[in-house]
Amino acid sequence: MPMQLNRRDVMRAMVSGAVSLAFAQGTFAQHGPPPGKIALRFNENPYGPSASALKAAAKALEMGAYYPISITDDLLNAISTKNGVALENMVLSSGSNEALQAAFVAWGKKGKVLLPALTYTDHIAYSIRMGVELVTVPLAKDMSIDLEAMAAAVDDGVSLVYICNPNNPTGMALDGDLLRHFCRTVGKKATVIIDEAYNELTDEPDYTSMIDLVREDENVVVMRTFSKIFGMAGLRVGYGMARPDLASIISGHVMAWPNGPGLAAAYASYNDDEFIRFSRAKVIEGRNMVNETFRKNGIEPLPSQANFVYADIGRNATLFQKRMNERDILIRGSFELYPNYSRVSMGKLEDLETFDRVFTEVYNS
Numbered sequence: 001m002p003m004q005l006n007r008r009d010v011m012r013a014m015v016s017g018a019v020s021l022a023f024a025q026g027t028f029a030q031h032g033p034p035p036g037k038i039a040l041r042f043n044e045n046p047y048g049p050s051a052s053a054l055k056a057a058a059k060a061l062e063m064g065a066y067y068p069i070s071i072t073d074d075l076l077n078a079i080s081t082k083n084g085v086a087l088e089n090m091v092l093s094s095g096s097n098e099a100l101q102a103a104f105v106a107w108g109k110k111g112k113v114l115l116p117a118l119t120y121t122d123h124i125a126y127s128i129r130m131g132v133e134l135v136t137v138p139l140a141k142d143m144s145i146d147l148e149a150m151a152a153a154v155d156d157g158v159s160l161v162y163i164c165n166p167n168n169p170t171g172m173a174l175d176g177d178l179l180r181h182f183c184r185t186v187g188k189k190a191t192v193i194i195d196e197a198y199n200e201l202t203d204e205p206d207y208t209s210m211i212d213l214v215r216e217d218e219n220v221v222v223m224r225t226f227s228k229i230f231g232m233a234g235l236r237v238g239y240g241m242a243r244p245d246l247a248s249i250i251s252g253h254v255m256a257w258p259n260g261p262g263l264a265a266a267y268a269s270y271n272d273d274e275f276i277r278f279s280r281a282k283v284i285e286g287r288n289m290v291n292e293t294f295r296k297n298g299i300e301p302l303p304s305q306a307n308f309v310y311a312d313i314g315r316n317a318t319l320f321q322k323r324m325n326e327r328d329i330l331i332r333g334s335f336e337l338y339p340n341y342s343r344v345s346m347g348k349l350e351d352l353e354t355f356d357r358v359f360t361e362v363y364n365s
């Protein structure tokens, strides 16, 4: 199987390249997609940050001399109030990836971590390096997470179960009540993390979320991020909600403090309902466009409830990625185990129109 670069590898290469370029030109490296390229590869949301977030971040930059104490409190208060949980239930981290890594490392000391064979993995390489032992469970035939098989795999050696809902890269969401039942049952034996990075984009965000189980003191951790619906991937703010004893274990393993401009932007966005509605509508419109591109080329995509679409394109997705890259469209290549599945993230609608044209040409050439 061809070697697949992950986001971290790409970032490292970009940083080293960009640093040399910056030195050569005596300027700063640019942030965002490479010039002239359309980036549909990392599940970012180009409709953010919101205007309110940008304003707040700019103001926070001016206060960059000071540690971001009160804005941290403000944000924690806003999130806990909206979700009906206490401050003791809250975890804050530099992107949700950091809290996920922290949880894997913390629970990894007590036992194995169980997860689906195809899921979000950026936190996993780090966890393996930290000695965490993982056990994977194959997806069901329809590419959904196989909850029955996952429940059956939880033995005394498993301390943590990771479920990403909707899952990345499939975009498929589990039924809320089925997952609730799973969490309540499995939670008697092991802690369950539900990664809800894309929750706000699902058909029924409240029904799909497990936050009610946190309120009920179940053995469940809900992880969220400002990177997706709020379009703040570069500003690095994530949060978790869990029973106080679980939240304090994760907070005790988180290594960094989120940055002031990121926190200020998060606070300004969090209750910006008009922006949330706008962002959701644009992402869903884009998702429909990408689904349509696949379908008109005879490909049936998986039913996504996230800001990306995953489909079996009937040929090697990494080779196809290279051909799209030559035409300045950056998409994901193969994930391990599924060489013919391609993942396309949402971009601006005009970029998705270009994607539609280029995809159709490259696919049929």
Ligand SMILES: Cc1ncc(COP(=O)(O)O)c(C=O)c1O
Binding pocket: 042, 043, 094, 095, 096, 097, 098, 120, 164, 167, 168, 195, 197, 198, 224, 225, 226, 227, 233, 236, 237, 238
């Ligand atoms: C399922 C899932 N969880 C977590 C993350 C990490 O997001 P962040 O660290 O930017 O909050 C991602 C990013 O793509 C993701 O897809």
